[in-house]
Every structure is written in structure tokens, then in C-alpha cells.
Amino acid sequence: MSSGHDDSHDDSSTHERKAFKFTITGGKVTAVFEMDDGVLKPKSIDDDGSETYAVDGTQVVRTEIKPFGTEITRYADADGDGLYLRVSEQWVSATGSPDDWNHFRFEGALSFSPSDGDDHIAVRGGEDCSGGRGADDFVIREAAHLRIRDFNSSEHDSLKFDTGLGLTSVDHLKSFVTDAHYEGADLIVNFGSDVSITLIGVPPGQISWDDVSVLS
Structure with a gap:
């Protein structure tokens, strides 16, 4: 059935x-x-x-x-x-995985649904991601066009890159940024033509590289 x-x-x-x-x-x-x-x-x-x-x-x-x-x-x-x-x-x-940067590091559960608490939110292509209230970690594991709906640095939200693609630091991540600009109220950060992050409704000054970390 x-x-x-x-x-x-x-x-x-x-x-x-x-x-x-x-x-x-x-x-x-x-x-x-x-x-x-x-x-x-x-x-x-x-x-x-x-x-x-x-x-x-x-x-x-x-x-x-x-x-x-x-x-x-x-x-x-x-x-x-x-x-x-x-x-x-x-x-x-897996047991015996090599200690390098080519696999995911965070092993807790990632949620696709917002709550009023502190969440680890999965950021995936093809959908708007939302964390709700609380201090939310938006965990990025895809090289795609990504959208985050309610990032709020005043609630201590953060972006965590856990891509398994060999990123080693925030400075390393910065080297791939090709453009950052606003379209209306949305901040769009491009990493070439095939990868971007859109932070919906985030005003200037409400996010900085201090809100970003690299896990892998």
C-alpha cells in the first residue's frame, strides 16, 4: 500500500x-x-x-x-x-577514520525544524532553513545555493562549516568568497557561481566573521 x-x-x-x-x-x-x-x-x-x-x-x-x-x-x-x-x-x-579534514566532524543530531531552544540546524539546498529562538548553530555540509531565514547574532546564532571538503580555517574559507552584496534586505555571499549563502533579512552589521567557524 x-x-x-x-x-x-x-x-x-x-x-x-x-x-x-x-x-x-x-x-x-x-x-x-x-x-x-x-x-x-x-x-x-x-x-x-x-x-x-x-x-x-x-x-x-x-x-x-x-x-x-x-x-x-x-x-x-x-x-x-x-x-x-x-x-x-x-x-x-566509522571506526578508524583518518584524522584529516575530509569527513564530517560534528556527530550530534542536526534538526530540520526550528524550536524555542538552542538547536543544531541542518542547512541544505532546496529549502529555507530556520532556527527559531535560542542560540542556533546553522551547520553547513553542502556546496550548494543555501538559504537561512532567521539568523540572529543577538541570540548568538552561528554558522558552522562542516563540509568534509578540506577547509582548515575561517581564513581558508574567506579565500573562496568571490562576492558579498545585498539584494533588498537579504545578504548574499557567493563562492563562485555554483555556491552561495543567502541570509534572509539580516541587516548590515548584524553578522561578521566572528559568527563563523570551520569544523572540517
Whole structure:
């Protein structure tokens, strides 16, 4: 049976976050779909055992084995509309991983949902990321066009780069910045043409390099 309704053209425009749909038969995930421009499109599942999906109560858990560790992502359909959103993501290093900068360092759970407390927020391409109230760490692991909705330095929010791409320091990160400018109320920092960070509604003087750290 399907985990949601069968209309493959569900519009995710009401979701600020990326949406997914799972076909669940006999308690197992047999197909995965990802919303793209309002259309659900099939998403391949690696059949070599490196990527698996499992049903855990009302959630779906994706486990992907990568070099030097495993990434675990949880999805939930909180409003019962058949579309699942990412709830959390966690990296677990493999035993004996080399002590270099080419894998993630932070191993706590990253949240995709804001709260009134201090959160570690996953920043991912294709969706606006929000931390809510509290001192939030926005953890960046993708080289993509990223958007952060409510960065607030007065609440001690911070940007943490945990990319596994060999960054060694904030100065090293600065060397990749090609442009920083405002479009309306939004600060846009470009790292070439394919990577950017947009801080939505952050006024001048409300963020500095003191709010940035590099983990890997």
C-alpha cells in the first residue's frame, strides 16, 4: 500500500522545506519520490547495500554508508498529507577514520525544524532553513545555493562549516568568497557561481566573521 495519496503532482509550494513521498508495502519502503518544481519524481535507491530505507513507527529512516562513516536521516509526515519532510540528520564516523579534514566532524543530531531552544540546524539546498529562538548553530555540509531565514547574532546564532571538503580555517574559507552584496534586505555571499549563502533579512552589521567557524 502507498504511504500517501497517489497524485504524483502534489504541489510542495506550501512547504518551505523539501518534500518526499514513500511507497510502503508490507512494512518496507519499495519506492522513493522527491518533490521537484511541484512534481513528484522517482528517486533511485542504491542496490549495492550502501543506501537503505526502513520504517520506524511513523517515521522513515534512510541510512547511507559513505567513505569514513554513515549518514542517518529521519523523515516524518507530521500533517498526514502523504508528504514526508526531513526531521533530523546524523553523521556517525566509522571506526578508524583518518584524522584529516575530509569527513564530517560534528556527530550530534542536526534538526530540520526550528524550536524555542538552542538547536543544531541542518542547512541544505532546496529549502529555507530556520532556527527559531535560542542560540542556533546553522551547520553547513553542502556546496550548494543555501538559504537561512532567521539568523540572529543577538541570540548568538552561528554558522558552522562542516563540509568534509578540506577547509582548515575561517581564513581558508574567506579565500573562496568571490562576492558579498545585498539584494533588498537579504545578504548574499557567493563562492563562485555554483555556491552561495543567502541570509534572509539580516541587516548590515548584524553578522561578521566572528559568527563563523570551520569544523572540517
